Amino acid sequence: MKVAVLGAGTMGHGIAQVTAMAGHEVTLRDIEREFVDNGIESISSNLQGGVERDKVTAEEMEATLDRISGTTDLETAVGDADMVIEAVPEEMDIKRKTFSDVEALVSDDTIIGSNTSSLSLTEIASALDNPSRAVGLHFFNPVHIMKLVEIVVPEQADRETVEFADEFVSDIDKVGVEVRDSPGFASSRLGVSLGVEAIRMVQEDVASPRDIDTAMELGYNHPMGPIELGDVVGLDVRLDILEHLREELGERFRPPQILRQKVRAGKLGKKTGEGFYVWEDGEIVGVSGESRTDRQSKSDGVSGEYDGNEGDDE
Numbered sequence: 001m002k003v004a005v006l007g008a009g010t011m012g013h014g015i016a017q018v019t020a021m022a023g024h025e026v027t028l029r030d031i032e033r034e035f036v037d038n039g040i041e042s043i044s045s046n047l048q049g050g051v052e053r054d055k056v057t058a059e060e061m062e063a064t065l066d067r068i069s070g071t072t073d074l075e076t077a078v079g080d081a082d083m084v085i086e087a088v089p090e091e092m093d094i095k096r097k098t099f100s101d102v103e104a105l106v107s108d109d110t111i112i113g114s115n116t117s118s119l120s121l122t123e124i125a126s127a128l129d130n131p132s133r134a135v136g137l138h139f140f141n142p143v144h145i146m147k148l149v150e151i152v153v154p155e156q157a158d159r160e161t162v163e164f165a166d167e168f169v170s171d172i173d174k175v176g177v178e179v180r181d182s183p184g185f186a187s188s189r190l191g192v193s194l195g196v197e198a199i200r201m202v203q204e205d206v207a208s209p210r211d212i213d214t215a216m217e218l219g220y221n222h223p224m225g226p227i228e229l230g231d232v233v234g235l236d237v238r239l240d241i242l243e244h245l246r247e248e249l250g251e252r253f254r255p256p257q258i259l260r261q262k263v264r265a266g267k268l269g270k271k272t273g274e275g276f277y278v279w280e281d282g283e284i285v286g287v288s289g290e291s292r293t294d295r296q297s298k299s300d301g302v303s304g305e306y307d308g309n310e311g312d313d314e
Contacts, residue, residue, distance in 0.1 A: 001168075004029060004081040006098060008039025008070070011115055012087035014143025017043045020067040021060070021144075022172040028070045029077035036070035043068065046144055075105050083168065085137055087115040090240065095119065096127035103128050111164050113137040114152075118188045118241045121154035121181040131156035135165045138185060139174075141233070149174045154181045183248035184241070191229075192241050196256065198226035202276065203258040209276045209287055227276045228284070231269030235262050235276075262288075 001024045005016040008030040016039070020026045030036045047064060050056030071077050078084050084106060086098045095114060102112055113135050114124055125134035136152025149169045153162055162178065169176035179186045198212050207215070213225020230238050238259065245253035262268070262275060267288065269275030278286040 001025070001082045002027070002080055004077040004084045005087060006030075006074075006077065006084065006102070007087035007089075007115075008035045009087065010141055011139060011143060013039035013042050014141065015085055015087060015115065015137075015139055016068055017046060017064065017144050018172050018174070020064045024067065024172075026068045027077045027081070028068060029072065029074060030070075031072060033070075033072055036072060040065075040068060040070050046142075074101060078102050078105050078110075081106060081110055083111045083113060083164075085113040085115060090116060090119065090237065092119055092123065095124050099124055099127045099134065103130070109133075111135065111161060113165065115139055116152075118184050118244055120183070121152045122156065125154040125156050132158040133161055135161050136181070136185070137165060137169070138187070140187070147173075147175045148187070149176050150185050150187055151176045151178045152181055152185055153178060184245050188241060189245065189249075192238065192245065192253070195226045195230050195238060196242060196253065196259075199230065199256045199259050199276075202227065203256045231275035231277050231279070233269070234271055235259060235268045239263050 003019050003024050004027045005012050006029050008028050013028065016026045016028045028036060028039055030039065044065060047056055047061040051058055051061055084102050086095060088094050088098050095116060099112055110133065112128065112133055114121060115137055116124065117138055121134065121136040125131035128134055134154055135157055136150065138150035138152060140146035140148050151162065151165050151169060166176050177186065183189065184192065201207055201212055202209055209227040213227050216222045216225045239255050242253050242255040266272060267274045270279045270282065273279050274288055276288055277284045278288055
């Protein structure tokens with residue numbers, strides 16, 4: 001099968017990787033060549049890490065990379081695709097335009113999927129002349145590790161489209177859960193509920209970010225605490241999702257003021273080097289607001305080191 005993935009960022013290149021590893025031909029497209037090249041480079045780095053840990057063979061790595069091509073031209077990417085999966089920025093207008101542009105270039109039976117984590121699939125699909133071909137495929141970060149994919153069913157989707165999506169998810173060695181299109185679906189709604197309450201606890205000085213995360217990791221066996229996860233996802237993304245859910249579902253999703261302040265200050269988490277934690281080279285080195293001396297003392301073992309483990313990358 002030929003699959004086009006639109007958007008070579010964190011989610012897009014991850015989707016391209018797992019799809020190619022499953023034996024499908026993949027075209028990865030973004031608006032600038034630099035973005036495409038960076039995406040393919042990230043795939044290569046992920047695979048090399050798998051080889052070094054004996055989770056991927058050198059032959060599998062080579063075959064996977066051979067199945068991936070990159071382009072900035074939309075028609076080249078989607079023209080002969082059996083499935084198109086968009087992983088463009090999480091903005092309704094961009095996603096609707098992407099769907100409309102894709103439909104004008106693909107065959108009548110091409111399935112068009114969206115990796116949106118919270119936006120209405122029904123509204124995105126309504127940009128199509130034939131919205132029955134649309135489906136949500138919500139992957140989780142990091143895509144090459146996380147097993148779950150939410151198969152989101154918009155109002156217009158037909159059963160054949162949903163079954164196609166379900167078979168694709170199984171074929172790429174993921175586990176699919178089918179959810180009706182509703183605000184936040186299942187995972188984002190539940191996950192952001194936990195995350196926003198953890199942020200409120202920080203705001204109310206109930207406990208430190210470190211201790212809240214440790215409580216959930218050790219007490220509930222979560223691989224990553226809710227504060228750290230917010231930093232990894234991006235506090236701006238968390239804020240956008242909360243604003244959307246507040247509009248759709250009510251005041252229980254009102255963003256805490258401390259989250260708004262972080263975003264206004266440009267402290268968006270891991271991607272900017274500081275959110276609720278301070279990050280260096282992709283690792284947590286302290287809590288925002290700690291002095292450099294305090295962080296150094298903790299790293300030297302004076303008061304216990306927080307390891308910030310994000311799981312075993314393949």
